[in-house]
Amino acid sequence: MLTRHKLEDFILFLQKNGWDVFGTQKRENLLEVDHLKYPADLKLEKGVPFYSFKRFFIPEKEKLFEYKGHILKAEELAPKKTAILGMNLLDLKSVLLYDQVFEKDPYYQARRRNLLIVGHSLIPDMSQNIFEMTLEEDILEHLSFDIFLAEMSFAKVPAIRTKKAKLINEEKDNGEYAVFTGSLLGQKILNDFGYKDYINIQFSGPVKEGKLDERMIKIQDKLKNKHNQKIWDELGARCIECGKCTIVCPTCFCFRIDDKAGLENSEGERQRCWDSCFYQEFSEVALGHKFLNDTAKRIHFWYYHKFARIPEEFNFMGCVGCGRCAAVCPVGIDIAEVLKNIENS
Ligand code: SF4
């Protein structure tokens, strides 16, 4: 059992040992992820932070290499050791997608090796949990994390030791935590800290064997085989292509490549930056042709990618159901409603 006091000692331990520590904190009533200056600032709560944890895995902008004449110099792959505390279950699910998509990307892999992911068990409410994800007993076997804190009352701990009990979802973070590890890194850091009272969980892949999500299959089938243009024309008439939904979405990973050429000496650098399929330039190719040449096509592309192409490739949805996109949309496009319309069409 890890007490809140001990958790704060652990944060100090990380800070003293060279980790750049970030965590969920309250700012003007909003949950945000920021540098943890004081361990007491860490807030483990039911809600999802306004911005997701995406930037720790895929930065908004990163230099890939620089060049001078014919000489290329790759960016050194030595990211700072970074600990992120307070990842809720939905955001932890998005890590499964990053790990698949960027499996062969050396920049991502170097960053990932230097990330310590600390999750927790408080499940967001309905508006931020649109697929009603619950704390099933084997949920941790299908998530990627280093350390996981399960909030629970003292009385329930012996049950969890047998690994038969359900994880308990309490509403506050002032109790004690049952501790789980999901990697050698998590175990090593806890051992170095002098804490051994944890249960190790073996990762069994992102999807439960033989158990594909029925709703995912239904939506995928509708999108692929029963295209309903009316839905997309209506959404296309409302969407103003601001791209906010893609920025806050933890599972939007599309990027563009920018070449920043200097004026002298044939110098420059190549950068990878977040992009949005809602922007008109996203699908533009040489000579100005745009494959997605109206708003209806662009918003359809967004849904089709998340709910048809990603499931086809990885057997899980490209959406964790956090509701951030609906919360920020200036014209009130709500993904939960759109999915119901697709299912009922
Ligand atoms: S599409 Fe919307 S609900 Fe789904 S993961 Fe992205 S922000 Fe969350």
Ligand code: SF4
């Ligand atoms: S936030 Fe809303 S209006 Fe903006 S691009 Fe997304 S769907 Fe369109």
